[in-house]
Amino acid sequence: MISDSAIARVAAREAERFRAANSSAFGHHAAAKGWFQSVPFHWMRDWPSPVPIVSASAQGATLTSIDNQTFDDFCLGDTASLFGHSPPALADAIAKQAREGLSFMLPTERGAALAGRLTAMFGLPQWQVTTTASEANRAVIRWCRGISGRPKILTFNGAYHGAVDDAFVELKSGAPTMRASLVGQVHDLTGTTTVIEFNDEHALAAALRSGDIACVLAEPVMTNVGMVRDAPGFLATLRALCDESGTLLIFDETHTISSGYGGHGVAHGPTPDLMVVGKSIGGGVPCAVYGFSEAVAARMAQLNQSRPAGHSGIGTTLSANALAITAMDVMLSDVITLSAYAHMLHGAARLVAGLEQEIVAAGLDWHVTQVGARVEFLTCPTPPRNGSQAKAAMRPELEAAFHLFLANRGILLAPFHNMMLVSPVTGDDQIDRLVGAFADGVRALKE
């Protein structure tokens, strides 16, 4: 067991160590007062260091800071750079595109092939592009409500699908409640969002029986509340219950694209009616896509015919701009390949084995979960079955101290829970350094 006092001691010592080694980062933040709270985007304050590390450049799975520190990067832009920073083919193609124009509100020649590549990889026949995964999720929810005429959506407790207000409902002591953290929402979303625990077939059957739920929006494995794996048979039951009740099934594969080539739905089934994937699909260029079946496409076309012309609430000016299309086309043809996945899965297996060995050696009651190239250590003995269990097992102060310890030793983890990503260019040496630093961190916390 790791005590609170040990965590506080390590956190204080590591903060001092960070201050001593990152003077340029402190200088940068002092000079950046024009940004609200000194950063251009508030999540950048969520790192455990006294001030955020300031990136100078990143290549492959290595990031260099303005303090000349190099990091083995297992955060990879919180999945945006899952396939490595600036793959050469992408860097070349976007440099060329930059010379040929960036945004026209017209299709570009490259786009036709890209739609085919998306179908070849993810299986669904029809596609649309957005600028972020959040926006894609908002779009699919809107389409599902529009084509079904049903008002409600269903999500799982503890899920995160981006800046999607409809998904900001959680269970508090078993009762659906709007998340207290949500800013500026004046409508009570609990009337139109049903939330139940992941892996709860009975609650799912009961909720869908009502017949007023347009869609289930789900990650096939939960990845934003620690990681919560689907219980055997749960996803098949989810598919069957959606079919029985005429509810559309959306998989948000933005993170579970780590599962395997084509994402979790292709690697393990079942096939959803619609899917969303963002972040890594453009290699760091802002873009996302949503795909859907022919049946859904037909209903969307019918809806379009029946409604008056005008703004639909779906799409923004920059959606599917030339840069985004080029980025995704290169990523799908040259970077997100079967051999890339082979390397990622090999690396992830090495990481899991290393961490498990150290956990056993330290006598800790922790465990490791893996979703393909996405690995997480959870500070509880058994895998949580749902979001409530996962949240209860979290120890934010322990995570922060641990992450800072690792950062001070040249290892970058995403600031949110204990998620580690293995890219196609992550070396075994980087994985071994992470495992070594993990063991050192555990020792420091047990002293």
Ligand SMILES: Cc1ncc(COP(=O)(O)O)c(C=O)c1O
């Ligand atoms: C599963 C999932 N879906 C969607 C999103 C939203 O992505 P973005 O912030 O790029 O819009 C996230 C972000 O973390 C996510 O984890």
